[in-house]
Amino acid sequence: MSKVLFRVSYSIPDGKRPEYLAAVSKLQQHYRGTNIDYAVYETKGKHNHFQEVYVYPGIEAYEASDDPETLAGVSQYVDKIYALATNVSYDVSFEIV
DSSP states (O other), rough: OOEEEEEOOOOOOEOOOOHHHHHHHHHHHHHHHSEEEEEEEEEESTTTTTEEEEESHHHHHHTTOOOOOTTTTTTHHHHHHHHHHHHEEEEEEEEOO
16 A cells, blocks of 8 residues: 655745644644654745645545544644645645555
C-alpha cells in the first residue's frame, strides 16, 4: 500500500500569527494519536507563508480524512486556519516505491 502525501500552502495575514499558531497546536495534538503524520513548516524567506504536510498510510486513510466524524474534535481549528488563510494551494502525491 503506497502512502499519500497531502500538502496545503497558504499565507496568514500579519497580526493573525498567534491565533493561527494556537489552532495549529490543536491539530498537532490531535494527529499525535493517529497513524497520520502531520507537520507545519514556514517557508524560508516568505513572511507568514506556511505549508501543512500530511502523510497518510494509504489511499483509504486519505479519502477518509474529509469525514466529519474523523475531524469532529478539531473541525473548529481547521475552520479557523482556513478562515485566516489566503493564497491557498493544494497538492496530492502518491508514493511510488
